Amino acid sequence: MPETKMISLTIEGRPVTVPEGTTILEAAKQVGVLIPHYCYHPGLPVAGVCRMCLVDVEKAPKLAPSCATTVADGQVIHVHNEKSLEARKGVLEMLLINHPLDCPICDQSGECELQDYTFQEGREDSRYREPKRFNPAEDFGGDVVYVPNRCILCTRCVRFMDDVAHDPALNVSERGDRALIGKFEGKDLTHPWAANVVDLCPVGALLSKDFLNKARAWELDRTASVCPNCTQGCNVIMETRENQVVRMRPRANEYVNAFFMCDWGRLNYRWMNEKSRVELPMVRDGANLAPTSWERAIASAASILHGKKVFVAASPMLSNEALFLLTQLMQSGAFRVVEGDEAPLPGVKDLALRRERAANVNGAEALGFRKSRDLLGGLAQGDVLVVAGEDLDGIDTSALGRASAVVVIGSVLPAGVTNAAVVLPIANFAEEEGTVTNLRGRVQRFTQARQAPGETRPSWLVLGDLLGALGQRSSFFLPSDVFAQLASSNKAFAGLSYDTIGFKGLPLATAEATGPKAPLAMGLTG
Amino acid sequence: MGYPHQPHQRETTVLSRYFGVKDARTLDGWKKRGGYQALQKALDMAPADIVNAVKESGLRGRGGAGFPTGMKWSFMKPGDGKPHYLCCNADESEPGTFKDRELMRWTPHALVEGCAIGAYAIGAETAYIYIRGEFTEPLYWMNEAVKEAYAAGIIGKNAMGTGKRIDVHVHKGAGAYICGEETALMNSLEGRRGNPRIKPPFPAVSGVFGMPTTINNVETLIAVAPILMNGADWYKNMSLSNPKSTGTKLYSVCGNIERPGTYEVVMGFPFRDFLYDVCGGPLPGRKFKAVIPGGVSVPIQSMAEAEATLMDYEGFVAQDSMLGSGGVILIDDAQSMVAVIARIARFFAHESCAQCTQCREGTAWTTKILERIRDGQGTTEDLDTLLDIAEQMTGKTICVLSDSCATPVVSGIKKFRGEFEALIQGRRFHPVIAAVA
C-alpha cells in the first residue's frame, strides 16, 4: 500500500499534521478546534450546504467550506477571526429569520445546536420584519415527527436515509425558501433504523414521538452504556430523569455501531424501569416467602447449594461478571434467547439489529453456558436449580419438579416458581455496572444509569457474597475485581481489564481481529 | 441581424446571418449554405489541433462566464480510459437573454455541427444538448436537426464515414434557471434535483455520471465552425478594443428600447452607438435611465457608464459592470428602479435551489424588504440591512446565484439611492414621461 502523504498546516495558531485528503474541519478537530457546523456529519457524505463551517484561509480569495475542503501544505487557517465570525453570524441570522421562537415548547431546547451557536456567536436581536414562513407539522411515521418551521435544511436526514439506510424515503421538496423535507404519501418512515434522523437533526425539526414533551435536556443524567436489546452491542448514552430511564441515544463507536442504533433497541428501555420487582431478599417460611436480611438469605442459599449438583438456568442479559461467578457454583448451565428478525443498516459494515435479542449471548457461551431451546432440559433429577435473571416466561414449569430446591437470583420472581427456597433480588442491566460481550466477541463496559430499588444489590456483589459463604472466595468490592479474576482464569478474556477496555471495548483474545469498520471521518468530496 | 428587424449595417453577422431564413433550418438548406464542411475538416484533424485553433482564436465562453474555451477543452485529458462527455448548455434562462433561442430555432444544424466538433475535440463520443423545457420551438428544430443528421450519417456510429462515433442527444429541462449552472445542469441531466455541486472536483475531472465532462454554451459551440473554416487569426482580428476579447458577440436587446432584438457586433463596439444608433434609442418621449448589459446578474449601469463602455469583457468591467450573457436590458425614466430591482430579487428567490443558507433565506428576505420599500412601507434601516444581507450573500455559497441576487441590489442602491430614499420618506414614484409629440 502506498505511503500516505502527510500535510502540515496551522489552524488557529496550532500546528497540525494530517494525512493528505483530510478535510480542514477534521484536521481542526485533531488540535482541539471545533469549527461550528450543521450539515457535516462524520457518518454521512459531505454536503457543504449549511455554509456555517466557512473559514478564512490566508491568501485565498474566498472563505473555504472546511467540511468540504482538503488541507494543503503550509495553509494558515483562521476559525475565530473577524471574517469567519462575521460569516457565521450571517448564517445564524439567516437561519433564524424564519425559525419560530419555539424554544419554550421545543424538545430540542438545551441540546440544540442552533441555540448553542447563536448564544456563542450570533446576533442578540433579529432584523427580520416580515411574516415568517409557515408549514404545519407532519407525522413522518415510525417514531418521527417533522416540524418544518424549525428545519434548517441541513439535509442530514435525507442523506442518512439515502446513503446509510439505503432507503431514500425522505427528500427535499420544493425550491428556495419554500423548501422543506418531504416523504411520499403513504410511505411512512418505517425503516428499522429511521429514528437516527432524530439524533442527526441539529434542531427541533425532527423529533422523537416517544420522547415528545417528556423531559428537558438539562434535567437528564447521562451515562455511557451499551444497548442490551440484541447481540450487536451498540454503544449508547442512557438518559434518566428522577431515576427513570427516559431515553437511549447512540454513542459513537467506530468498531461496533458507527454513530447509530436501531429503532427497536432505542425504544426498548421501559423494562429498565420495571416496577413489579422483588426488592427484598426472602427465604421460604412454610407456604410463604418471608423477607429477611441479606446475611440470612445468603447463608440460607449457601446451605442449600453446598455439596449439591447445581444447574443454572441463566439469562443472556446477565453480565460477564455475573455469569462468571455463576459458573463457579454450578456443574452445568444453560440459557435461552428470544429471537426476532435481523434488520441490517446497509451503509455500515456489519451493523444490524440482530436476531438474538439479548446483550450477552456470546459471553454466556464463552463462559460455558449452553444455548438451548429447552432451558430446563439439562436439569437432572435432584439437582439444585438456580434461576438467574430469567423470568421463565413460556417455559413448561413441570420440569421444575425435578429440582430438589430452587434458588432465585433475579429482579423478578418467575411466575411458574411456586416453591423457591431463597430469593436474592438483584439489579437489572441499567442499575449496575459490568461488561457484556457482543456477537463479534467485543467486550464492552456498561455503567449504572439508575439506582436499584429497595434492597436489591448488583448481581456480581450478591454472587460474590454467595461464593464467599460457600467457602470459595472472599467477596468482591468492585466489578472490575471480578473481571480481573475472570481475565486471569479464562483464556478468551486474557489480558483484558476495565482500564484497557475503556468505553470503546476490546475484542476477546479468541475473537477475529478487525479494524474500525466505520472511519471517524467519512465522505471526502469526489 | 437585429432580428426580428433587418440587419443594421454596423452589425457583423457571422452566427446570426440566417436568422429569419426558414430554409436554413433543414439539412439541405444548411448544407447549401456551407454547413458541415467544418465538421468534415475537423474530423480530419487531430483533436489537439482543433483545441489549439480554438485557443488561438481567443474564443471565450458566451454563456456568461467568459472562460477561454480552448483552455477549457484542454482540461479534458486524452487517453484516460474513461468516457468523456460534452454537454451543451441550452438552458438559457438569464432574464434579458434570448440569443440561444434564436440560434437554435434558425440554425439548428449549426448547433449539431458545433456539438459534433466539440465532442470530437475533447474525446467524447456522446454530446447532450440540455434545452430548457419552455423552448418548444428550439426543441422541435433541434430534434428535427438531430434526426436529419443521423439519417444522413453525419453523426452516429460512423460520423461522416470516418469510423468515429459521435452521438448527439437532446435532453429537455423542466423549468429551473439554476440548471444553467454547469454542475446543476449535470445533476439535472442525471435525473436529480438541479443542485449545483461543490467544486472541486471540476467537471473535467468528474462531471456528468462521474466522468470527465465539458460544458459549453450554445453560442460558444456554434462559433467553432467559422473559426475552423476561416482560421483563428480571422476570429482574433475581430476585436476593436483589446486582444483579450475577440470575435463577435450576440446581444439580446430588450426592455424600453425602440428596436428590441438579437444583434451581432464585433468585440469592442462602442455601447453608446449600439444603443442609440443600432438599436434605435429610447421609446418616443422617454429617456434611458439605466441599463443592465449582461443579464440581470451583472451590476446595473448608469447611462453615463454605459455611454462610456466599449462592448467586450474588459470594457464592461471598466465601467462597473460585466458582459455576462449579453442580455442588454434598457430601463427608462418611466420605471421605478426599486420596482425593477424588487422583481429581479423575486426572480432569484424563485430560482434558488435551497441548498445554501444565505441564498435560500437571503434571496427571499431581500425580495420582501424591497417589495415593502416599493409599496411605501420601507424604513431607513432597510437600506443598511439590504447591503448587509448582500454582503453575506456574496462569495460564501456553492454557486453564484446568491451573488447574482446581491449584485443588482448593491449597484441599484449605489447608483439610484435617491429613488430608494424617496420611497422610504413616503414620496411615491412618479414616472417621468414627456408628452408624446
Add this chain to the structure above:
Amino acid sequence: MTPPETLGGLKSPDHASRDHVSHTQHQPVFVADSEARRELDELIPRYPQKMAALLPALWILQRERGWVSDGGMAEVAKLLELTPAYVKGVVTFYTMYHQHPVGKYFIQVCTTSPCGICGAEEVARAFLRHTKAGDLGVTSPDGRFTVIEVECLGACGFATPVMINEDFIESVTPEKVPQLLAALA
C-alpha cells in the same frame, strides 16, 4: 390558523399541491407494448444510468395524463428503480411538472423584469379577466384555463411572451388577449 401572507405585488402561486387531494386512480402509462413504453425504452439507452431518464419519463407521463400525480410518480419510480419519495423530490424542484390537474389550456405569462417593464403584469391581468379565472394558479370555473406568472421565458425582446400549453406566443399585449383566447377550442 391561517398562514400569514406576504406583502405586495401579484401573488406568484406556489405550484405545490399539498392541499390537493386526487380522487381519481392513476391509470398506468407505461404498460407493456404501449407507445409510451416504447418511447421510454428508446430513451433509456441514451444514458449510462437509468436514473437519467427520469425527466424524460416524467414529460411522457405529463403528456399522457395532463399532470404528475402521486400514482404516476410511483409508476415512474418503479420503472427506473427509484423510490417514490426520490421522484417526488425531483418533481417538486422543477416548475413545469404540474402536481395537480390544470385547465385544458395552461397559460404561462412571463413577468420577470425585462418583460415587467414592458407591461407584462397588465398582460397577466388581462388573461385573468378574460378567462374568468379567479386568481393566478386557479382554474377557471369552466375548467378551460389556468393562468400563472412564470419567470423569464427567454424571449425578452418579444415582450410579453406567453406559453399556452406547448404553444410559445411572442409579443402579447393586453389588446391581443381576447383574440388569442377566442382562437382556442
